Amino acid sequence: MPLDYWIFDPSTCQFPKPRVPILPSTFDYSVSSNEKSAFPDIGFRHFSRGRYALGEAFRLAGVGQHGALLAPAYHCVTMLDPALALGAPVLLYSLKPDLMPDLHSLDQIYAESTVPVKALLATHFFGLVRDFSRLKQWADDKGIVLVEDCSHVLFTERYRACGAGLYGKFIASSPYKFFPCTDGGLLAAQDAHFLDGVKTESAGLLCELRGIKSTIEKSRLPKLSKNDLEQIDRRLDSLVFDSLKPGVDQRIERSAQSIQYSPASATTASLLSSRWLTSHSSATNNLSRRQENYRRWVTALSDVPNCHVLYPEIPAHAAPYMFPLYLNYPTPHFYWLKLLGLPVWRWDEMVVSDCAVAEDYRLHLLHLPCHQSLSEDEMGWMVAVVRKTLALPVVGVQ
Numbered sequence: 586m587p588l589d590y591w592i593f594d595p596s597t598c599q600f601p602k603p604r605v606p607i608l609p610s611t612f613d614y615s616v617s618s619n620e621k622s623a624f625p626d627i628g629f630r631h632f633s634r635g636r637y638a639l640g641e642a643f644r645l646a647g648v649g650q651h652g653a654l655l656a657p658a659y660h661c662v663t664m665l666d667p668a669l670a671l672g673a674p675v676l677l678y679s680l681k682p683d684l685m686p687d688l689h690s691l692d693q694i695y696a697e698s699t700v701p702v703k704a705l706l707a708t709h710f711f712g713l714v715r716d717f718s719r720l721k722q723w724a725d726d727k728g729i730v731l732v733e734d735c736s737h738v739l740f741t742e743r744y745r746a747c748g749a750g751l752y753g754k755f756i757a758s759s760p761y762k763f764f765p766c767t768d769g770g771l772l773a774a775q776d777a778h779f780l781d782g783v784k785t786e787s788a789g790l791l792c793e794l795r796g797i798k799s800t801i802e803k804s805r806l807p808k809l810s811k812n813d814l815e816q817i818d819r820r821l822d823s824l825v826f827d828s829l830k831p832g833v834d835q836r837i838e839r840s841a842q843s844i845q846y847s848p849a850s851a852t853t854a855s856l857l858s859s860r861w862l863t864s865h866s867s868a869t870n871n872l873s874r875r876q877e878n879y880r881r882w883v884t885a886l887s888d889v890p891n892c893h894v895l896y897p898e899i900p901a902h903a904a905p906y907m908f909p910l911y912l913n914y915p916t917p918h919f920y921w922l923k924l925l926g927l928p929v930w931r932w933d934e935m936v937v938s939d940c941a942v943a944e945d946y947r948l949h950l951l952h953l954p955c956h957q958s959l960s961e962d963e964m965g966w967m968v969a970v971v972r973k974t975l976a977l978p979v980v981g982v983q
């Protein structure tokens with residue numbers, strides 16, 4: 586069944602490379618055993634990315650040509666790709682402005698589905714672990730497998746962020762988003778036996794060596810200097826006078842997975858070096874540095890016009906993955922931020938849905954880094970870029 590996608594193509598915009606790494610780049614060695622969080626013995630399998638772990642969870646849940654997946658309307662396409670690779674129908678449920686699932690929408694979509702629904706994907710967006718107990722009850726009542734998406738959550742074999750992994754029969758996470766490793770996707774199951782038949786293959790020696798090389802290279806990327814901070818005003822002055830080269834935003838139909846999902850990699854295990862890095866990095870330092878950077882963003886943007894912070898408050902135990910910032914005027918602010926080299930992610934490729942929040946956030950919600958490897962200079966530069974850019978008046982936009 587083809588799906589209708591919005592796709593934003595930035596190739597005409599001439600955006601430079603981000604000036605600061607969007608994901609962690611430096612390794613913080615720690616082997617302290619008291620960091621292991623206490624959780625019951627659950628089963629794990631290692632994949633190269635969270636999307637392949639999700640794929641295995643969907644398959645085990647019965648998602649396929651005759652079994653649909655219910656997924657959040659605000660999504661990264663890699664959350665849907667594994668279901669599409671299985672040939673499954675994908676049904677999107679609406680979310681509230683805080684990105685919690687809308688249970689009325691779930692009821693409606695479930696009732697209207699002509700194909701049996703086999704799995705419900707529930708995501709803890711941006712590292713904020715949510716209470717999915719009602720959702721779990723809803724799924725249990727209907728005999729649907731709940732797959733808990735911990736891709737934005739600090740969730741590894743050793744460490745589980747507070748409250749995460751309590752709801753899903755299967756849980757998928759992406760350790761490479763929290764540690765400076767080349768790859769890493771984890772599939773966990775409440776009962777280790779659920780994973781009995783799940784087999785993966787090693788990536789091989791050459792890939793292991795390439796992974797180590799890329800980790801070393803990442804940690805040696807050139808850092809920003811004082812000069813970069815001084816250049817922001819001059820760069821912005823010229824951007825404001827230049828005419829903007831907009832990207833192309835269009836709707837297309839597609840029935841297969843995106844190019845970001847490679848069926849050939851679906852059963853490849855994560856690199857041993859990635860697993861070593863993950864289990865020898867300090868989870869508690871990671872969490873506290875992320876908290877610090879997140880709070881720095883919140884404070885720094887409290888008086889900035891033309892935007893709002895999606896979650897101004899985060900619980901003391903949360904390990905935020907990214908800092909979500911809503912822009913009132915993506916044109917021109919998104920363009921100027923990108924042209925200045927700010928590291929920004931935005932889910933501008935998304936399946937069209939009835940969800941007003943997803944439709945709105947697609948172009949308006951930015952994901953900004955708050956990871957543990959950011960230096961004082963990098964945070965200072967990013968904050969200055971956002972403050973100065975968003976303070977610029979917007980002319981001719983309603």
Ligand SMILES: Cc1ncc(COP(=O)(O)O)c(C=O)c1O
Nearest residue numbers: 634635636661663664708736759
């Ligand atoms: C919420 C969410 N779930 C799942 C995925 C897939 O994770 P991975 O990149 O590890 O394949 C992503 C990708 O960014 C994501 O943002």
